[in-house]
Amino acid sequence: MTILEMRDIKVQFPGVLALKGVPFDLRAGEVHALMGENGAGKSTLMKVLAGVYTNYEGSITYKGEEIVSRSIPEQRQRGISIIFQEMELLPNLTVAENIFLGRQPTNATGTIDWRRMNRDARELLDRIRTPIPEDALVSHLSVGQMQMVEIAKALSFQADVIIMDEPTAALTGKEVDGLFANIQDLKAQGVAICYISHRLEEIRRIADRVTVFRDGGYVGTRDAADLSVDEMVSMMVGREMDDYYPRVTVPRGDVVLELCDIRRGHVLKGVSLVAHAGEITGLYGLMGAGRTELMRAAFGADPYDSGSILIDGVPARIRNPRDAKRHGIALLTEDRKQQGLILDFDLNKNISLANLKAAMGPFGFDERKESRHNQELADSVRVKTPSLRQLARNLSGGNQQKVVLAKWLNTDSKVFIFDEPTRGIDVGAKAEIYRIMNRLKQDGKAVIVVSSELTECMGISDRMYVMHEGRMTGLIEGDEMGGLTEETVIAYATGTKTTQSFPEEQ
Ligand SMILES: Nc1ncnc2c1ncn2[C@@H]1O[C@H](COP(=O)(O)OP(=O)(O)OP(=O)(O)O)[C@@H](O)[C@H]1O
Ligand SMILES: [Mg+2]
Incomplete structure (x- = not known):
């Protein structure tokens, strides 16, 4: 009826x-x-x-x-x-x-x-x-x-x-x-x-x-x-989509980011991870595994009790997001409303926030240069809006997420951490975001993707870590990636299986 x-x-x-x-x-x-x-x-x-x-x-x-x-x-x-x-x-x-x-x-x-x-x-x-x-x-x-x-x-x-x-x-x-x-x-x-x-x-x-x-x-x-x-x-x-996960092959570079034995209360129980330049490193885990917490520690957004962070092999003191940005780490978070966007600012301002330097001309702040540059960024992630003067509030949910992306692409970081980057994003735009990650990889950036969508994580990662209850339980790399099944990853994620090189008690 x-x-x-x-x-x-x-x-x-x-x-x-x-x-x-x-x-x-x-x-x-x-x-x-x-x-x-x-x-x-x-x-x-x-x-x-x-x-x-x-x-x-x-x-x-x-x-x-x-x-x-x-x-x-x-x-x-x-x-x-x-x-x-x-x-x-x-x-x-x-x-x-x-x-x-x-x-x-x-x-x-x-x-x-x-x-x-x-x-x-x-x-x-x-x-x-x-x-x-x-x-x-x-x-x-x-x-x-x-x-x-x-x-x-x-x-x-x-x-x-x-x-x-x-x-x-x-x-x-x-x-x-x-x-x-x-x-x-x-x-x-x-x-x-x-x-x-x-x-x-x-x-x-x-x-x-x-x-x-x-x-x-x-x-x-x-x-x-x-x-x-x-x-x-x-x-x-409005067209056939065959290639959900476009891939590019780039020679892997040096280790850029290294997290060693990071501990925080019951949440992170001694977790280590390395990310190379020119590579997409996946981090998979079920909700509550500690993935977001680990990335927030690397970005200085949350304190940690012990452990160390190395950038380009040199110990870095990262106590807050400002330190992290200075060391070239960018974090794109899952919660655009709380951490990514100022809804009552227009898109132009929002994109500029992450890096005002990009808009500096020879005579100081150059508004035209800013707008042009921001328009290019917005176009590169295909933000759908009549103009960058539009308030962020008036954009559809997925388009707000793309603006957050544009904003971070506007920084000259060397490590890009994406936490659930495609949440709320349509299929066409997802493929677009994977392309952006590939572009960063080709530019020699280290890309880390935290995702709870297993097919996505497996589809785009060159190397993949799996966490379970505050510990690293799985690392899949090289030839193993080719024959990787979802069952294997889930076995790591639920703690029923552990990669040989990770001791039971870290
Ligand atoms: N209050 C508003 N003022 C101006 N434009 C708006 C407003 N609300 C929505 N729009 C525009 O109308 C169009 C449709 O938006 P809508 O939010 O309905 O999309 P949607 O299909 O829900 O997308 P999403 O999957 O991203 O949530 C978009 O171009 C959006 O920018
Ligand atoms: Mg909507």
Whole structure:
């Protein structure tokens, strides 16, 4: 049964026609995936439906009646709830307060009934099988946990339609399983779910139907069961993509970065790693293995208890990110909102932030030179925007990630650490980012890629380390890379197997 039908939806932003008149419909109890490259218009359409953008043209029929989408509360009242791609929780309130913000249960005297609010919150959190305490402050949660709170919040509005915009981007494998179990429950209750994700395997696992957009236009709607991954990709990018992981061969150079026996509490239990110039070094591990922590230690973002860092064979004192930058280390983080971008600055400024020197002309700061240079950088990662004067806030999620990349390419670093570089990035742009890594490799840089996507990590790395619970358990290099199977890597990552050269207790 069709419960929602959107027809000929058009949305114009200054300089961008985000949606050119597209259709979309939903049936009760289905998961309908919305796919397309970064900037295709997916989030925009969902924001129209959720009452965020009201400047749309076209018609919406919901439960047989024509409706006008005027505001978020009104749409929620109708049973249409959205989980935003960029999280909107208030950090200084508790989990329960966030879930019931503005509609806290009150008791007879009109004051907030804390006990009931906490109990109701607990119930919702249990329903999605998450152990987060209901009275924890949101600022103490991980990004993944915040996402679970968002989901609990959406559930709290008796929704018939739930919109999930890249809900798994920051979740661990276990949390994803929990979410999918929830989605199955919701489906069984007749709830319709709009699901946006760039992860093709997820779509194959969870979606009943798939609609693809390209450049604000409608490409088509298909049953997920009849759609192969290759077909999905060619619908999205408008051409066949054969080479997901382009490779270049470069003679390997000297060791540039060396981490020796880095220790930090229970998180890093004596970890060593070397990265060569002209090589892509992969670092794989399950969530919580300590990969990000190790890279943050190398970048001076987190302190470590003992161990040493050598750059070009010379011990380096790296106590903060400034030291790291001075030694030529760049870290591209997974969390663009917290560490990568200033959302209220335009793109030009954001790109310039990492390296103001690049914009210096003979007579001091040269604004024209800056813009030209930044435009080249933005083009090289294919940022989709009408101009660099656009505020970072107004870019689609994936395009924000590309700006972070452009910003770091703007430094003359010799070690580039990419932490989950393709999270939230569409397939076409992913290949583009792999090309950028290859270019850095050809330029003689040492590239380190932290990834929890196994196929990606295996596909682009020349050499690969695997971590498990704060220890290095696997190192795969040379000929071993050729015959490497996923099973082997997972055996290292789960600690059931250890490379000979790594002693059991380091
Ligand atoms: N508030 C806004 N002001 C101006 N332009 C906007 C605004 N929101 C979105 N856009 C533009 O509209 C287009 C569609 O963006 P949208 O966020 O819908 O893409 P998306 O398909 O969700 O992409 P992603 O996969 O990267 O999240 C993009 O070109 C984006 O820059
Ligand atoms: Mg989006």
